[in-house]
Amino acid sequence: xxxxxxxxxxxxxxxxxxxxxxxxxxxxxxxxxxxxxxxxxxxxxxxxxxxxxxxxxxxxxxxxxxxxxxxxxxxxxxxxxxxxxxxxxxxxxxxxxxxxxxxxxxxxxxxxxxxxxxxxxxxxxxxxxxxxxxxxxxxxxx
Amino acid sequence: xxxxxxxxxxxxxxxxxxxxxxxxxxxxxxxxxxxxxxxxxxxxxxxxxxxxxxxxxxxxxxxxxxxxxxxxxxxxxxxxxxxxxxxxxxxxxxxxxxxxxxxxxxxxxxxxxxxxxxxxxxxxxxxxxxxxxxxxxxxxxxxxxxxxxxxxxxxxxxxxxxxxxxxxxxxxxxxxxxxxxxxxxxxxxxxxxxxxxxxxxxxxxxxxxxxxxxxxxxxxxxx
Numbered sequence: 001x002x003x004x005x006x007x008x009x010x011x012x013x014x015x016x017x018x019x020x021x022x023x024x025x026x027x028x029x030x031x032x033x034x035x036x037x038x039x040x041x042x043x044x045x046x047x048x049x050x051x052x053x054x055x056x057x058x059x060x061x062x063x064x065x066x067x068x069x070x071x072x073x074x075x076x077x078x079x080x081x082x083x084x085x086x087x088x089x090x091x092x093x094x095x096x097x098x099x100x101x102x103x104x105x106x107x108x109x110x111x112x113x114x115x116x117x118x119x120x121x122x123x124x125x126x127x128x129x130x131x132x133x134x135x136x137x138x139x140x141x142x
Numbered sequence: 143x144x145x146x147x148x149x150x151x152x153x154x155x156x157x158x159x160x161x162x163x164x165x166x167x168x169x170x171x172x173x174x175x176x177x178x179x180x181x182x183x184x185x186x187x188x189x190x191x192x193x194x195x196x197x198x199x200x201x202x203x204x205x206x207x208x209x210x211x212x213x214x215x216x217x218x219x220x221x222x223x224x225x226x227x228x229x230x231x232x233x234x235x236x237x238x239x240x241x242x243x244x245x246x247x248x249x250x251x252x253x254x255x256x257x258x259x260x261x262x263x264x265x266x267x268x269x270x271x272x273x274x275x276x277x278x279x280x281x282x283x284x285x286x287x288x289x290x291x292x293x294x295x296x297x298x299x300x301x302x303x304x305x306x307x308x309x310x311x312x313x314x315x316x317x318x319x320x321x322x323x324x325x326x327x328x329x330x331x332x333x334x335x336x337x338x339x340x341x342x343x344x345x346x347x348x349x350x351x352x353x354x355x356x357x358x359x360x361x362x363x364x365x
Contacts, residue, residue: 061189
């Protein structure tokens with residue numbers, strides 16, 4: 001469970017991942033997982049392009065410490081331009097988060113193919129590390 | 143469509159200090175088309191404002207709604223209850239819609255979330271360019287359907303000026319084509335270049351926004 005004091009801060013990450021980015025034999029997983037010094041909520045998407053700024057901002061407003069998107073490699077998107085659209089939205093979202101004082105690093109996108117649960121956990125861990133420097137989400141518990 | 147752009151969030155934060163319950167309202171017509179004030183933008187801005195105010199040390203409760211049209215009185219009734227509960231309204235509609243809301247809910251301070259910028263078309267995804275300046279004396283009939291008022295940096299009525307770049311773009315902005323070059327090209331393509339040499343009556347600028355507030359009256363439509 002997360003703690004709001006910075007010293008014991010265990011970031012709560014929401015990781016939204018494209019189903020197509022998983023290895024073929026990997027069964028999609030959803031729900032909460034505990035990582036090393038962080039926790040993550042895994043959310044399955046049919047395509048990374050399904051992420052929209054309103055959803056991402058609501059997740060942060062509701063207290064998630066960081067959001068990580070896992071998208072397919074640029075040339076491997078099943079919808080051709082889906083991951084590129086997601087990437088542009090994330091860039092815009094990061095700019096907005098910087099403007100409101102939340103810090104751009106609360107939101108990020110990385111690409112990968114043939115991903116396994118360990119890979120997703122590693123991505124979430126990297127986002128947790130980026131978020132750790134920012135401290136807990138000020139909206140937590142509001 | 144009427145286009146608008148978000149104001150800097152810092153400016154909105156300045157407006158909202160001292161308020162506790164804020165209603166963010168959008169409009170599902172023009173400003174939705176230009177991705178400034180439709181439902182998607184309202185639902186993005188509302189949590190952003192909550193976060194911005196929290197970080198500013200002035201936490202607020204934010205509610206949101208997107209009206210079908212903010213520039214028609216009938217549609218404003220949909221937010222009557224929410225407006226009564228709010229102690230401030232942020233509107234991301236155009237200046238027309240904002241003023242109607244400010245008039246209907248006169249007891250609640252209204253703040254602009256956008257700057258209304260132009261009458262434009264969506265030229266391509268993510269790019270809007272001016273097409274009309276609401277000048278009140280349309281010259282498109284003389285200029286082959288291309289507006290020199292909205293699309294010439296100098297609103298020249300007889301162009302092009304000497305500032306056209308060698309690649310045909312405007313000297314003011316290298317991404318903007320010289321509209322008079324396009325007018326000449328279209329006239330030439332239609333074999334009517336001579337039409338541009340005809341003397342036209344002076345343009346009636348008194349019917350433009352510079353002529354003061356407009357009041358359009360149609361007795362046949364009045365009750």
